[in-house]
Amino acid sequence: MQEKRNFEYAKLLSSQYSTFLSNNTIKNKVLKAFDGQLSVDKFKNTLSPREFVNQFLLDYYPNETTIKSTFINNVLFKTNNHVSIFELNVGKSRLDLCKINSISTAFEIKTELDTPKRLNQQMKDYFQVFDMVYLICSVQDLKSMTSHIPSECGIYTYYSTKTGKYVFKKARGAVKSSSISAFSQLSVLTKKDLNVFFECPTLESKDTMIDLIISKKTEKEINKIFKLCLRRKFQYKWNFLVENSSDILEIDYQWFFKNTLSPRIVYL
Structure with missing residues (x-):
């Protein structure tokens, strides 16, 4: 019974949580969500309100995050x-x-x-x-x-x-x-990517650019450059998350990957 209640509390907290909220705002949301069933003293010891939400969601809400x-x-x-x-x-x-x-x-x-x-x-x-x-x-x-x-x-x-x-x-x-499609791979990328990494002139239509690349490069070459492009595009974001992971709560991994702001600034 308590497990089910904790799941419902966690579900509610997940829907209300935002990385940018202050600890005080999070604390008020937590106390409201628990409707008097949680002591204010919960936040006076080791966990901040934000850390409490992170741990509670990890323990009781097995969603995608x-x-x-x-x-x-x-x-x-x-x-x-x-x-x-x-x-x-x-x-x-x-x-x-x-x-x-x-x-x-x-x-x-x-x-x-x-x-x-x-x-x-x-x-x-x-x-x-x-x-x-x-x-x-x-x-x-x-x-x-x-x-x-x-x-x-x-x-x-x-x-x-x-x-x-x-x-x-x-x-x-x-x-x-065995189903890799050069067209599908290139469609994941932007026109700028196609221009920079495949040395394709910028044309009005992305599909036209893709067709031009396919006519000049083999599927093996396209697959190799496709992976190089993704690595280069997202290297900084991934490295940022890895290097700062000890200061970032799990529920915020995706947000920090996307925004690459210092946790010290965000977690005020």
Whole structure:
């Protein structure tokens, strides 16, 4: 019963939280959300109101933000020499995470709060653009999700321990995509990207620029330059997050990746 109440509190706090809110404003929102069920003394010890919300959401609200940030902590931060990117538009889909080094890897997150209804379209889009594709889902949702993904798609599963820690396991390795489309890859990029990285003259239509590049370069060359472009574009943002991660709360990872402002300025 208490677990269900905590989930509802966490859901409400998640909808009201914003990175830019002051600690005092967050404190008032927390006290209002708990409707007198939480002591003001909660904030007088070790956790600030912002830190309390971060920990409470990680413990009781397994939404995309929680799973994404803990996956980054447990998997992506453990390896070097890559650039990871949040929320990339790919075809008709919006990719949760991707990792770029000599191989491009897409990660689609399906939490216990999600349904698999968009997975078929997402898989189609991602396999046309990335070398490898992984689904991230909870252990209990594995069977229901597997029927919606191709056998080439790798799988990371996760579960939460009694102490609230998330454990991730690679349940199935990914097979390199045989469906990569140069047109789909180039469509992810902007006209400026096509001009700078592919030395294509800026034309009125992006599709015309893409057709011109495809006529002059092989699919292998395009795939290589595509990955180089993404690394260069997002290198600074990813490095900023990595270097400042000890000062950034998990629920704010994506915001700081996008805005690259000092936590000391934002967390006043």
